Amino acid sequence: MSANCGGDCWGCVGKIEADAGWQKSVDYVHYEINQGWRFSNGEPKYLYNKDSNKIIYYSILLMAFFPLICVIMMEINPSLGLLWFALHQMYYFPLASWIGPPFFQLAPEIVFKVFGLGD
DSSP, X not given: OOSOOSSSOXXXXXXXXXXXXXXXXXXXXXXXXXXXXXXXXXXXXXXXXXXXXXXXXXXXXXXXXXXXXXXXXXXXXXXXXXXHHHHHHHHHHHHHHHHOTTTEEEETTEEEEEOOTTO
């Protein structure tokens, strides 16, 4: 939001300090209001609105359940089973290249086989 974002939540802390009367923060908050980084009451303007947060939330939710969705779709529509299987394999491919055996093992008939903890 502002040039002074050193990990101490300047957007909120700056307004709190300005409301408490610390002159340096009062001056900087007024500067940020003039730059358009804050609303006229001193509240920070955030980069993301609520709609973009929903998009991020649903994207994470979709990616968390994507393997299950692929397996279910392979059973529901066998004619497109190979497509869903390929998507399922592509989902796990980065993990297989990073983690490797014993959880992931290359198999000649498929791209790789995923093992559970007890397999």
